[in-house]
Amino acid sequence: MTAIRVPREEETLDRLRRARRVVVLTGAGVSAESRVPTFRGPGGLWRDFRPEELATPEAFARDPVLVWEWYLWRRGLIGNCEPNAAHRVLARWERRFRSFTLITQNVDGLHQRAGSSAPIELHGSLFRTRCSREAGTAREDRRVRIEPLPPRCACGAPERPDVVWFGEGLPLEALQSALSLSRSAEVFLAIGTSGIVQPAASLPRIAAASGAWVLEVNPEDTPLTAEVNAALRGPAGVILPALDEAIEPRDPPSPTP
């Protein structure tokens, strides 16, 4: 492979070439090259705030204006970011494999902007708003300024970002689909995730336990590294185009004259 050496490279490439069911789990690292700060890395989002300060129902109940200000700041930041090469390869892979599912922990919407048609959003979306009391009220919302804060639903309750906070359950249907697909994957790629946040971090482990060939794409080791079949060390924006090229050279070498 041009850009990187892959441990057990030939077996990894062969498995990907032959795979009929491919499942990918992405985390904040897949958006790092789009200049979206990660959660736990240097300069990560949490550098200035601890998760329990802002991304919890208790924080919202205590200070909905502060929580909304943080989310509107993130909407503005991410609204100026573009999908990167990793997002684009994953969008293309929907058409390359007989069955391909993208599961994301990210709330930045960059997979959809790169062309992924229906990623499973385990943690919701920054660009949706819903009533904090009534179910089924989530709607697209790209506003970066809202006055007064917090916005209120017609029922009078404050509205909130349609994301999953710490201590909240994940959307049941999304989680159940993700679990079932992880169990039946032939190849499972964990891309740009620290493998810390549960229950998402269990998906690669469930895939491995069910017999999938699990690949990790990350510049660093994570708690998942010991449990994967091959760790591809490098940024997703470099690794994925190289992997894409290696499993299906786009311009097969012209016959030597």
Ligand code: BV8
């Ligand atoms: C729940 C939305 C129960 C909000 C987020 C055990 C079992 C179950 C729960 C728990 C458990 N132990 C602890 C818990 C509680 C908690 C948890 O996991 N805490 C952690 C901190 C230990 N889990 C929960 O609270 C979950 N809820 O289980 O509730 C329940 C059940 C039923 C009913 C009621 C309650 C909810 C978790 C969801 C939280 N919401 N986001 C928002 O965004 O504001 S999580 C947040 O972290 C983001 O979604 C983010 O994606 C996610 C995970 O982080 P990563 O994506 O991995 O990002 P991170 O920065 O950590 O890592 C980036 C990686 O990228 C690094 O490895 C880095 O090396 C790499 N990287 C950097 N550059 C690149 C790169 N990789 C590739 N290319 C690059 N260029």
